Amino acid sequence: MNERFGKTPELRTSDSVQLLDTTLRDGEQAPGVSLTPDEKADIARALDRAQVDYIEAGSACTGPGERETIKRVTSLGLDATVTSFARGVQGDIDLALDCDVGGITLVVPASERHIESKVGTTREGVVQTTDELVAYAKDHGLWVEVIGEDGSRASPEFLEELARTSHDAGADRFCFADTVGHTSPEHTYDVVSRLAEYGPTSTHTHDDLGLAMANVHASLSAGADLVHTTVNGIGERAGNVALEEVAIALAHCYDVESVKLDELYALAQKVAHATGVALPPNKAVVGQNAFTHESGIHTDGTLKDDAMYEPYSPETVGRERRLVLGKHAGRAGVKAALDEHGVDATDEEVAAVVSRVKELGDRGKRVTDADLLAFAEDVQGRERDRQVELLDLTAASGGGTPTASVRLRVDGDERVASGTGSGPVDAAVKAVRKALGPDADAQLDDYHVDAITGGTDAVVTVEVTMSLGDRSVSVAASDADITRASVQAMVDALDRLLETTEATPEPASADD
Numbered sequence: 001m002n003e004r005f006g007k008t009p010e011l012r013t014s015d016s017v018q019l020l021d022t023t024l025r026d027g028e029q030a031p032g033v034s035l036t037p038d039e040k041a042d043i044a045r046a047l048d049r050a051q052v053d054y055i056e057a058g059s060a061c062t063g064p065g066e067r068e069t070i071k072r073v074t075s076l077g078l079d080a081t082v083t084s085f086a087r088g089v090q091g092d093i094d095l096a097l098d099c100d101v102g103g104i105t106l107v108v109p110a111s112e113r114h115i116e117s118k119v120g121t122t123r124e125g126v127v128q129t130t131d132e133l134v135a136y137a138k139d140h141g142l143w144v145e146v147i148g149e150d151g152s153r154a155s156p157e158f159l160e161e162l163a164r165t166s167h168d169a170g171a172d173r174f175c176f177a178d179t180v181g182h183t184s185p186e187h188t189y190d191v192v193s194r195l196a197e198y199g200p201t202s203t204h205t206h207d208d209l210g211l212a213m214a215n216v217h218a219s220l221s222a223g224a225d226l227v228h229t230t231v232n233g234i235g236e237r238a239g240n241v242a243l244e245e246v247a248i249a250l251a252h253c254y255d256v257e258s259v260k261l262d263e264l265y266a267l268a269q270k271v272a273h274a275t276g277v278a279l280p281p282n283k284a285v286v287g288q289n290a291f292t293h294e295s296g297i298h299t300d301g302t303l304k305d306d307a308m309y310e311p312y313s314p315e316t317v318g319r320e321r322r323l324v325l326g327k328h329a330g331r332a333g334v335k336a337a338l339d340e341h342g343v344d345a346t347d348e349e350v351a352a353v354v355s356r357v358k359e360l361g362d363r364g365k366r367v368t369d370a371d372l373l374a375f376a377e378d379v380q381g382r383e384r385d386r387q388v389e390l391l392d393l394t395a396a397s398g399g400g401t402p403t404a405s406v407r408l409r410v411d412g413d414e415r416v417a418s419g420t421g422s423g424p425v426d427a428a429v430k431a432v433r434k435a436l437g438p439d440a441d442a443q444l445d446d447y448h449v450d451a452i453t454g455g456t457d458a459v460v461t462v463e464v465t466m467s468l469g470d471r472s473v474s475v476a477a478s479d480a481d482i483t484r485a486s487v488q489a490m491v492d493a494l495d496r497l498l499e500t501t502e503a504t505p506e507p508a509s510a511d512d
């Protein structure tokens, strides 16, 4: 998949890398994140669709609720091996066994801090417990990975002793853990090389210094062949290494397959939605901007050759490329956007629209399709008759079922409709759809709210992207009332979409 000069670099020892995804355990330990059993089951299915090898579903020792959830995941019949986190006590292994897991990640203290201050034991005690518990778990048919917690602050000699003990007792793997995300790739390389001498080795990295990914690569070059990841990199504090970044880097730089790449975006969105941890726009692979081009130079280059400013195609990870307009827009991008909306424009007209787009962009505004089309109409001296206009909106919520009614002007006639929904915006949107009927059955592709000012009296801007057939438009509207801004944006988007349709949309019948 990679276009490079020379040979594909090889990972030193492993040409196949497995992933253990811990979104449902370490990811859920991110502050403010709590997943319902349904959400965990849903995410586990998505991880399995992506062909992740191991799914850490939670910590069975957390309580009865968590155990029910882990059981729910183990009962899904996934291809992945479902594991539970277990502390170094037999009771935790028994609780994991009650949940029918296929394996455990058995965590024992490795640094002096964890051995003495946290657990209150000795190195000898840790070695003996590890030996006994690995044997116990293996006797009960489990896949066992021993994790030396705080391994990056532990004595490398002691880690070696723990790795040797674990493998001698029958463990399937030993994991190097940079628990506080503080170590360097050089230290990681050194320690993991030593651990890999004793048997299969994994790596668990955190991003406190922004080095989680570098430490994964140091681990793999040093002989590790399993990486702990979380979707979108969520996890304790600054988070863990992100599954999607590990997977694409392995494929792109080393031609090593780990998971199904085209499932990554859907997976990222599912996790962002369930956890409430939004994707930063500039996030690698899954951020809104990862395949979006705005500047004139980049847009022009991309229109000439898709790969001009992209390392790999967006389809690889289940996404699409977007060209957007803003203060850096150039002629090629504006011309392409006008063509897309069926607007013919001379070079002079395109130049005039470019200045208007830049002017709006300079004021820090997002330039929507509706803005672009309005500029083009103005520059070309065209008057446009609106087909659909919002005349009035009333919405009620609080207590009973949220309801809304709208009065629209559609091709000169007034129409009134009402609807109910999960909230006032949903109810109002349903009322608009009812008033316009099936001909205006456009799909809402994106709905985005921004508060322009702080406080409860903030003006909000709602931006919607809607599509009808193969046409799509984005429109923004601002108001102090979020329902009104939403409905106005949607009505304006429908008006733009219906512009090229000859027919007047017929209202929905009572049964629709």
Ligand SMILES: CC(C)C(=O)C(=O)O
Pocket: 026, 107, 147, 149, 150, 177, 178, 179, 180, 204, 206
């Ligand atoms: C692997 C475990 C104990 C962990 O979450 C960590 O070390 O960060």
